[in-house]
Amino acid sequence: MKILVTELMWDDGIEELRKLGYTVDYDMELGRKREELLKLLPEYDALIVRNETRVDTEFLDAAKNTRVIGRLGVGLDNIDLEAAKERDIPVIAAKNANATSVAEYVMAAMLDASRPLSDADADVRQGNWDRKFFTGYELNKRTLGLVGMGEISHRVAKRARAFGMDVVGYDPFVAPFDHILAETGVRPADTLDELLQQSDFVSVHVPLTKATKHMLNKDNFPLMKSHAYVINSARGGIVHEEDLIDAVKSKQIAGAYLDVLEKEPVQKDAPLAQVESIRLSPHIAGLTDEAQSRTAMLIAQEVDRVLNGGKSICAVV
Template sequence: MKILVTEMMWNDGIEKLKQKGYEVDYDLELSRKREELLGLLPNYDAVIVRNETKVDTEFLDAAKKAQVIGRLGVGLDNIDTKQAAERGIPVISARNANATSVAEYVLSCMLDASRPIRQADVDVKKGNWNRALFTGTELNGRVLGLIGMGEISHRVAKRAQAFGMEVVGYDPFVAPFDHVVQETGIKQVHELGELLKHSDFISLHIPLTKDTKHLINKEAFSIMKPEAYIINSARGGIVSEEDVIEAVKDKQIAGAYLDVLESEPITDSSRFAESENIIITPHIAGSTDEAQSRTALLIAEEIDKVLNGQKSLCRVN
């Protein structure tokens, strides 16, 4: 059987598939070569994608032999899972494989905002020794607000609590006795505005849907503390980019850490260059070496299960 990989996949996952006897064709740039991709799809029994490959009607029409689609990650906004299901094609995601890496990314953002170590280093190397300028603040006693209370939020909360932070969460789909409330110790709030009003850091862990599109917008920023930071490692489009630029410019909030954008990468004319308090990273929150390896190995294993008629716990449709 033949498997096509259209985006970056760690080699250990590819090698695992080859060891199981599959013929694997890998082109990490194929997601950007649409016509070539569509021409190749009819020849493959399985396709592995990441977040750039659009698995839409055109893709599914071309993938005539496909028995399964693997997603190297958990976001599904680039995949029409409903149409795939109608055609009998299961979609497999890398369930929780990168959750720890995303959680550590969020902690890194909060530490970076609290202790200006990089700025102090630059200043010292210029010949200065300004201790008062770079004192920073503690995370201890600060309030972290989590929008979305799934597995990643659970891991973020446990780490934030170790720093002495108070953690609150908003998620209309989480019940009062779910484990993330009862066992993790997140204080559940039932109004988004309450979380926005009281949090020093707000971290997003929700999918991009019609209901979450621009959820964090001008109105949301007007509620937040002027010393607050927004952290988005979930999906571009949840935060209104024009509104966050204005909010930081007008000092409605202290800053933002954005790992995901509505259009990636940014252009030379992007307004993000206007503010040094908006930190942009290239969609790397869940992309540590360890997470990449776990993701690749998990998808390889689950693809193999489906192709051999077994059930996958990572199926999403």
């Protein structure tokens, strides 16, 4: 049987599939070559994608012999799940494989905001010794607001609590006795506005849907503290980027850390790239070596399970 990998996949996952006897064709740029990809699809029993490959009805109609689609990650906004379900094609995601890496990214962002060591290093190398300017502040007793309270937020909360932070969360789908509230010490907020008003850092952990698109915008940025930061490692489009720029420039908030953008990659002359207090990274929150190895191995094993007649524990449809 043949498997096509259209985007970046760690070598150990590809080798695992080959050891299992599959023919694996791998082109990490194929997700961007739409016409070429559509012509190739009928040849394959399984497809493995990331977030750039657009799995829509045209894609699925071309994938006539595909029995399973593996997603190297957890975001699903690039996949038409209803269309896959109609065609009886299971879609499996790398459930929680990169959750720890994303949680550590959030902690790194907060530490960078409170103690900007790279800026201090650059300043010292210019011959300066400005100890007062780089004094910074502690995370201890600061408040972290988590928008969405799934597994990644749970891991963020555990780490933030270890730093002595107060953690508040907003998620209308979390019940009072779910683990993040019952066992992690997160205080529930009744509304998003309430969370924004309390938080020194606001970290976003929700999928991009019609309900969450631009949920942080010009209407609620003024509710935040003037020294607060937004951290988005979830999906571009949840934060309204133009409104964010205005909020930072007008000093309604201090800044932001954006790992995901509405249009990726960002152009060097884009408005976001001109605001120093908005720190950008190239969609890497979940891209540690360890997370990518776990993700690749999990998807390889679950694709194999489905191709051999089993049901995946990571199936989303």
